Amino acid sequence: MQEKLQKIKDSFEKKLKSIKDLDSLDILYNEYFSRKAGEMTNIMKSLKDLSGEERKEMGALSNTVKTEMESLFENKKQELENKKWETLLETEKIDITQPKLPQERQGSKHPVTLVHETLENLFTSMGFMLLDGPELESDYYNFEALNIPQNHPARDTQDTFFIKGNKDMVMRTHTSSVQVRAMQKYGAPLRAVVTGRVFRNEAIDASHDHTFYQMEGILIDKNISIANVLGTMKELLAGVFGREVEVRLRPGHFDFVEPGFELDMKCLVCEGKGCGACKHSGWVETLPCGLVHPSVIESGGLDSKEWTGFAFGLGSSRLVMQRYGIEDIRLLHSGRLDFLKQF
């Protein structure tokens, strides 16, 4: 019996070596261990025919052999299974450059919205309210309240769209129209920005459209000075451009501020050395600003002796064009998908 066991084990080992796949391994296993006719199973069954001492002895021995064989089997099985993962590279190869089908469509935000959102986030993070106002505005808020009375020549230069049959209304020519509304509604102190659409009756070309976008900022507090305008605008522009900027003020005339300034920023392209982007001056005209005119503060229902402030404007259409290098302003309203999908 001992010999027989050895023989079975040897033949099992031998056969096991030539096994190449899991299926054959299963067959082999059954040959020896199947409950009905496995060779080892038969041996184990025959143990009961042996007499006491021998049965004990042989029982121990066949158990050892069985364990050895099963261990060999397990090793082989493990070996074969590991081999199966090794072949994944060939058996389950795919084209990873192929997209999920059907393809998902990609949405896009308009570049004007993108730039306005950036500005709005920046200014709200600095404590500015985000306001809005009518686009079809009264003559009063667009002009009169901003120290631009009837017959003022500035009205001509703004190329205003008027409304048929109503002299009191215009399409707002600037977001400054929200200044007085804001003061009347929120009082002082006040920090607010307005981003939005404005209209000028201008001939259209690559750099002019009758509809464009501006951002207006207004800040009303006590003791606001020219020095504060410089300081604040420098910080704000650093926020807009994400880097330190150098600014300068020069006189600029706008009826709703006094004094009024044009704020120039040192050209970010050439660092002020002079290049095409800054017309070789080293400086880029960036935004008009100034201390809010006392009569505008009074229009806002505030005491101009107590309250002061400054206001600034930003041509956001132009900023959008600079930011993305858009060559023609008309594209902004073209509704062309090949344009829109780039953002």
Added chain:
Amino acid sequence: MKVSLNWLKQYLNLPESISADEFALKLTMSTVEVEEVEKQGEHLENIILGEITKIEAHPDADKLKVCTVSDAQENFQVVCGGINVAEKMKIAFAKVGSKVRWHGEGELVELAKAKIRGVESYGMICASDEIGLGEMFPSKEHAEILDLSMVKAKVGTPLAKALELSDVVLDIDNKSMTHRPDLWGHYGMAREVAAIFHKDLAEYNPAKVKESKEINLNVKVEDTKLCPRYMGVVVDGIEVAESPAWLKQRLSAVGLRPINNIVDITNYIMYDLGQPMHAFDSSKVESQKSKVSEIEILVRKAKDDEDFVALDGSKHKLTSEMLVIADNEKVIALAGVMGGENTEVTSDTKTIIFESANFEATTVRRAAQKLALRSDSSARFEKSLDPNNADLALLRAVELTLEFCPNAKVVSKVVDEKSFHVNQGPIEMTLEFLERKIGQKIETKEIIKILVSLGFEVTEKKNILSVKIPTWRATKDISIAEDLVEEISRIYGFGNIEVSLPEFTIAPPEKNKLKILQRRLSNVLINKAGYNETLTYSFVSPNILQKLNFDLSDYIELDNPIAKDRPFLRRSILPNLLESLEKNIHEVDEVCLFEVGKVFKKEEPGVRISEKSDELLPRQDTMLGVVFANKKEKIPFYEMSQVVTDLFAELNLGYSLQENSEIDLLHPARNAKVLVGDVEVGFVGELHPALQNNFGIESRTSILELNLDKLLNVWVEKDNYKRLSQYPSVLRDVALLVDKKNSNLELLNTIQSVSDLITSVELFDVFESDKIGKDKKSMAYHITYQSNEKTLETEEVERVHEKVLEKLKKSVGAEVR
């Protein structure tokens, strides 16, 4: 306006050490924006005054000539195509190495020795525009070379010197000086420069006029508000001739064409003092008494449809708001705008009437605008000129006339009809106010010095300045202390002010909920639904509106639309959005667009037009418009209703769709109002196929419009987290055979209403076929049963599920498949 540096130097000493660019920068930083600095003679190196000594025919070309040009030392052979070349002619000779602009176009090119049709040529005989002198010497014909025979300098003199081109001309942005009437002449500009550079300004001191009574000049001003001052004087013995060289040079430098001595004088004064003047030929002015010794001038309103032919030959019909200068018969000038052709100074003129007047700004501006006849004169009057200047101008004009015409003589009194008052203040300003406004202290001495240098008179008492405004700044520019802050700070130099930040209280800004709503919805459309945001105009064309059967009379209309085809203010975003869709859908298979923007409804009340008025603006709600079309999609309704689902899911807000919206824009069977509770916030549906055809869109199109202002009113930001049940859920699927007319919503509600144990019902399949019947459809649902209190027994679930099926059968006739 162009400003000549040499002209300015008549009135102040500017050190040579200041370069033209430095000067321009300083002026830009303190006063007005200098757009361009033109240095005369800058590109005239190696170009000299030459003389043509000999002309021969070119052997190979009919149109070319071989000239010999002398520079007084050497002779040069030059091939030239100029049509007016002549021997002995003095010309601008560009030597080899100089820079010219070929045919007056493109970049400067350095001249080299050349062979032209086989003949060597050593340089070029120039046309005026080839060496940047086109404005000074306009050529009359093509291929005409610049004839300089009148130049007195010796042959061989560098051209810049020969033509005395030593000036620097600054081109100033007119927009930067609209508020400064005083800067529209060189004297005013010189005053500014003197203040900036701390120089003394020469006095403007013309000689007094020796009046006489030979002619009685009578001026009658009908409306002194529109004409606060009218000065006139008659000068006889005029010889109309060319102006002296210095005057022509001044005018050329600022871009004016010299005409004759009299006209040139008026133009010179205009650019010198900023005061427009006019000269009438006195013999053409009709007098009532028909006597040469009596001249009557009337400043009156024009009559409606009165005819007027201006100096430039343009013909006009006047209106009664316009102010004119007239004699007894006719209009002889449009006040402040332009003289009339009928009294123009010509070479035959012997006697002139000088006018130096002041006209009200708006009247001049309106007239010039209405007749499209803007002139240098009207541009100045529009700025509200100082009436005091009229005096100086008239005296200076007479002085120059007597200088240019030796036989000239003043033959009338100087008439001065005036009625004006200029408010010169004084303005009281505390030093403390000034310091607060600037943000730093400036020495009182410095402050006073700056103001005085600009012509203000200042007295100081106990830290309060009392500042008298000079008349030339008082007409509209300066009236309050803030104006003085600007004067002081800009001359002091904004760059010298130390930067500081304002002090604020820390408080979070009030949120703009509409913007938040707008952003959240846009982000869902873009990032989840994959839509492209666009922006269309607020203006819409009748053509588009008619295609959609909209009634044009509902629309607010622009009085002056830029594009005649878009005069209406949009009431909905969809029309322009559909137009964009139509333009794109021919190129691609699918278009998904949206826009957020304001619309204008005249019948709905908006905000007040001013705080004091009860009149209201039209309501201007912010709308979200969405359009979709896909060439393969036959029922795009579901695409858009899914968008609605996504949008409301983002807002955590319940909504319902109400069929039969009766919105004409929409497909009669594929439409719905979008309701939150019972508030209508918009609509969704397919564009009516007939309108879709009108629009030229081939595929079925779905649209959505939501009123964000209305939505904001019903939107409550809330979280809808439900505690998880501790007990397991049981899922049952059921496929139902129902009538086509039964809606999903109906079935959902029916199932849901059976028991609280039903925690979710979800449609997962819809199927139609002839096999199950023409009027039938199969709808399959997942139903989830769950309790918060216990684990559901199978029997219990089955009991409820049976009830569900019974109810479905009873109330909607659904059969289980």
